[in-house]
Amino acid sequence: MPAPVPYGWRSTVGRLRHVWRTSLQLRTVAITVLFTTVGVTLISGYMSISIATNLYDARKQQVLAEARQATVSAQQLLDSSVTQTGTIDVEAVRQVAQTTISNVTSSQFAIQRTPGQVTPQTMTALSTSGLELSIISSDLRDQVAVDDGQLYSQAVSIPTAEGSDPGIVVGSALEVPTAGQYELYLISNVRDVQETLDFVQQTLVIGSLLLIGTIGLVTYFVVRLAIGPVRLAAETAERLADGQLDQRIPERGEDVIATLARSFNRMADSLQRQITQLADLSRVQQRFVSDVSHELRTPLTTIRLAGDVLYDQRDQFTPTTARTAELLHTQVERFEVMLADLLEMSRYDAGAVELDVEPTNLVRLVEESLEGIRPLADERSSELRLVAPGGYFEADVDARRVRRVLQNLLGNAVDHGEGKPIVVHVDSDADAIAIAVRDYGLGMDEAQLERVFDRFWRADPSRQRTTGGTGLGLAIATEDAQVHGGQLDVWSRPGEGTCFRLTLPRRRGEAIGRSPIDLPPAEPLDGALQPDDAPGDRAAREGER
Known part of the structure; x- marks a missing residue:
């Protein structure tokens, strides 16, 4: 069972709902800002994704190019280090390879022996000082170990003193004479790309907010300019409905709003004339009914007295005359009732009833x-x-x-x-x-x-x-x-x-x-x-x- 909503919240929601229903200006601005926000968000999101993809792809291609050059240089060095007797000073070559790779690329690197080999000689694993080798995943190593001549890359998170930076690891295979297959990994820090992307996204967010605010502000003033005359017409119509027949809308300009004001004022003039005429006619009618009713009371009283005398003596008349006296008595009574009703209605019409x-x-x-x-x-x-x-x-x-x-x-x-x-x-x-x-x-x-x-x-x-x-x-x-x-x-x-x-x-x-x-x-x-x-x-x- 859901928890009951507090009365204060219900009251606030009710007031907000009332404001929403009664304010056309609020609804127009709110709907415009809402749809503008949705549109700007979609456009900004698309731009942000496109820029991020382009920045990442460009940097990735740069890292791949450096890795390819470093792999070729290192493999050439290893191939040229074989003596005529077919032997190689592996450790000396390792030091030269380190220098060669460092000259080719600015990335960190690591040289790891491919597991599962039996060779006459081995070369000590080599890596940049301070490099965390755990960022090289086993999936990437499996791909590189195939030695199909391709470069393999993977996005990674590089640990730093402040936390971590985004990076790209590119792996390739090297063949060391007499020592077997080794794997070369170049780790490039792309923090500068992330900073550029953050700056672009921040610029897009601020620009979007400013654009939405500007559109909302412009919409507010435009709607206010358009709805103001309509609101004035509505208020004038309310005052006319309350009986203030002299109320009119100011006429300014020659646009459609001015045409509306002139048409409204002509309608109000016509209504005022007709209502005034009807009010005058109603007053005349009420006065006529009241005057006639009062004027009839005196002769009716006389007729009633004479009719009562005839009615009381009807037994002395002939049957036809007696029936006439009874009819006269009945109709005089009905006339009195009608006259009383007319006087009562005239009091109601005149608003004089207490x-x-x-x-x-x-x-x-x-x-x-x-x-x-x-x-x-x-x-x-x-x-x-x-x-x-x-x-x-x-x-x-x-x-x-x-x-x-x-x-x-x-x-x-x-x-x-x-x-x-x-x-x-x-x-x-x-x-x-x-x-x-x-x-x-x-x-x-x-x-x-x-x-x-x-x-x-x-x-x-x-x-x-x-x-x-x-x-x-x-x-x-x-x-x-x-x-x-x-x-x-x-x-x-x-x-x-x-x-x-x-x-x-x-x-x-x-x-x-x-x-x-x-x-x-x-x-x-x-x-x-x-x-x-x-x-x-x-x-x-x-x-x-």
Whole structure:
């Protein structure tokens, strides 16, 4: 099991990842430097290998030439040392051979007898003073002992007082009259070649680093020059999006960046004009709705009073007149509801809504709303159920607005529930509270779900409704949820019913995370409160929670 990564490292990596994702300039410079480093490394490596090979080959050819000359000179000396009687003073010849080899080459040398010979005479092995003969490998000696007239070489490490130096050993065979076959080894120190190669490699490394740094610096300034206007355009666009419509990009020069700035500024001018016109039109519309709504209240009040008088005396009229009085009474009530909704929407549009927040027990509020809608539900044979598993039910909300949302959702559930049970779920956690109203009626398709919160829209305008309605209920409910900092969600499927879920923060101003209730919620649990439960009993059980 791998060891856990410390939190500090995770935080640092996260910040670096964020900087990498958000900085185009950093990514461009980093990628350019990366590929430049790879390219320069490959080129420098190739150059270093080529130079090293050439230096080594040149020095090797020089050593081989010296060894060949020394071998020829030594063999000639040995051949000329034979007397007329066929004898040779081996030791005298050895001394002369040493002098001859030293004059031909500057390398160290060694003369070793080839093992396994029986001759009349032998010559004492000879080597340069201080030479470590162990550097001559047995493999090289085996090759030289074949005596095929060729020179054999091998790279070795020559011990020195400071450590070791690179070297080349070249071996050849010598034939000593009356003494048999001997091996001549020339050991050349190539430290000067290594020093030259080290200097070249150091120069290549420094030059490569300077080249990479120069390319990175040039890329930084070029990218900054190119991205600077883009960054300025992005910042200006952000300020425009925040509502600062007077922000513009400075126009300098005649290049493509200047063309971009002019085009952007023309677009911003056009957007500012259109947004200003729309804002003015919206203000006029809001003012018109507000003024009309206020102006209608006075004549509506008069009509309502007259309509109530006629409605109270409908028993004295003929059936046709009585029915007319009932219709007038119903439509005046609907007109009042519509006028109240219009006034509420105008307040939301004008941003003049203020919450009257207080600690509220959501279960009790739902029970009150259920009791208020129960007569209508009984008319439609819809059973009302409450599912409240317990939890942090008290929250800081505007009870009047939450009650209005519940009344709207419950009224829609009664209208579209087809006489099937209507289940209200209430649940919460430490951060949020949620209320879900679930019916098992008609349901809605995808096209209807997209418009369900639109103003003045109804899923089925021709269908007879129990609770009336103006088409503004869900729009106002959405505004009520949002002004609390919450949200109103919906789930629906044709033939399976609909569920609306209201989720609000427990404390005003806090953000909500996951809703305490799934959408749609699970089926009612065993022991869910039934319609015949008395409110007092329910309150007592809630107090036990």
